[in-house]
Amino acid sequence: MRINVLQHTPNEGPGMIEDWANTHGFDLYVYHPYQFGHLPSAAQTDMLVILGGPMSPNDDLPWISQERQLIKELLTQNKPLFGVCFGAQQITKTLGYPVTKAPAKEVGWAPVYRQTTTVRGIPLKANVLHWHEEMFEIPAHAELLFSSDWVRNQGFVLNHRVIGLQFHLEPRRNNVREMMVNDYPYLIGSVIHQTAQEIVDYPIPRQNRQMLFQLLDYINS
Incomplete structure (x- = not known):
């Protein structure tokens, strides 16, 4: 199986999604449309992973619209889709639903x-x-999968083939460090009130890897 990953910033890569792909012997290809402007075709894609990034689906950038066209084709073909943060928002935007300011800015472990x-x-x-x-x-027709203390819409599952998460399960320890050293100013205004060091030092729960694998297995079963 060929898994195509759309990565949208250097410091938010596939992380443990790559571990899951390797465990199953799947081929994983990572695209950087924000930099190179290239996307796979639907025919080249058995499963699509759309990662996070600092941009908004509401931004007027050609590659953002092109991504949604690819997502639309894959939804029609009932192929597995897994969206993280911006990626989940891209899926819902493709389905005709708005992406709006959340009730609270969440940055950190919660x-x-x-x-x-x-x-x-x-x-x-x-x-x-x-x-x-x-x-x-x-x-519509999707189920609410997760909620947090501040933001109700944290995850959804649709038609046994699509899962979107507003949060991140995929980062390894080094990925968290990379996110922090490059994007630490983003902590300002977070309702979680954690320092950069507290976020880096937080031990990644073992169950997060298990959850990630279960979710990915589900949309591929």
């Missing part, structure tokens, strides 16, 4: 709470990495 048992084995509560100030709406 809990999310499971809202459905559709994906089996997901814990009731998980401490995850947040890095956002916008949010998506839950599409």
